[in-house]
Amino acid sequence: MGPKKAIVAVAASMLTAVYHMLRDDAPYRDLGFAYFQQADRARLAKRAVARLQQLGYTVTLTTPAA
Numbered sequence: 001m002g003p004k005k006a007i008v009a010v011a012a013s014m015l016t017a018v019y020h021m022l023r024d025d026a027p028y029r030d031l032g033f034a035y036f037q038q039a040d041r042a043r044l045a046k047r048a049v050a051r052l053q054q055l056g057y058t059v060t061l062t063t064p065a066a
Contacts, residue, residue, distance in 0.1 A: 021028055037044055049059045 017028070020026070045061065049061065052059050
């Protein structure tokens with residue numbers, strides 16, 4: 001069921017993109033490789049911390065000073 005589910009998910013994403021392009025009369029624009037990483041930084045940080053903890057590290061996160 002895995003490959004079929006993945007195909008349906010990709011098809012749904014493509015249909016959503018096509019729908020918005022047709023609705024808004026806009027050309028396709030690629031969001032770029034890092035779009036999803038930047039869009040959800042908290043989830044990415046949580047996953048990185050969990051992975052480091054699995055490897056035996058103790059992790060403390062601090063935000064950089066602006």
